[in-house]
Amino acid sequence: MDLTQGTQAYKQGRAKKMMLWFGIISMAMMFAGLTSAYVVSTKRPDWLTELQLPVTFIWSTLVIFLSSITFHFAIKAVKQNNHSLATSSLVATLLLSIGFIVLQFMSFNELLESGYFFTGSASSVTTSFLYLIVGSHLVHLLGGIIVLLVIIYNHFKQKYYAGQTLGLELGATYWHFVDALWIYLFLFLYFFR
Secondary structure, X not given: OOOOOOOHHHHHHHHHHHHHHXXXXXXXXXXXXXXXXXXXXXXXXXXXXXXXXXXXXXXXXXXXXXXXXXXXXXXXXXXXXXXXXXXXXHHHHHHHHHHHHHHHHHHHHHHHHOOOEOOOOOEOHHHXXXXXXXXXXXXXXXXXXXXXXXXXXXXXXXXXXXXXXXXXXXXXXXXXXXXXXXXXXXXXXXXXX
């Protein structure tokens, strides 16, 4: 197939998808580097092996997984021209993402109350890695929330409908990646000590 074939809109859509995948691959490489450094650092004599992850991390994992499901339903509803279901699904996704952030900060608070700090004399390399990995993910999730807000705005402007879902699908791809990334990070941090 000749890659120069197709309409201008098709070419632009293909370019946007390619740019998104370059970004996703870059983010995946960053987190692969962080988790690799984490693995190498576990050999240090000052590595904390008794550190227990807060229970709220488990709840936040469930919440972010549910947000991917609601986002999926939003796309399905748009493709079926069901505006009200799409609206409620997108709003549910936004509320779940806010719930995820609240649970993450509750986890940070629990860590601090247990005496595990990011920096300073009371910190350790273990806790610094934990805060860095979780904090980096939160930054990427905040980017996803900005995208979600733009999608909700465009949805209310009725820019998405069956056959016109590129922006919605690009946002969903990023959202599902960030969700899957958290599930990977949670399982990694939970099982690899």
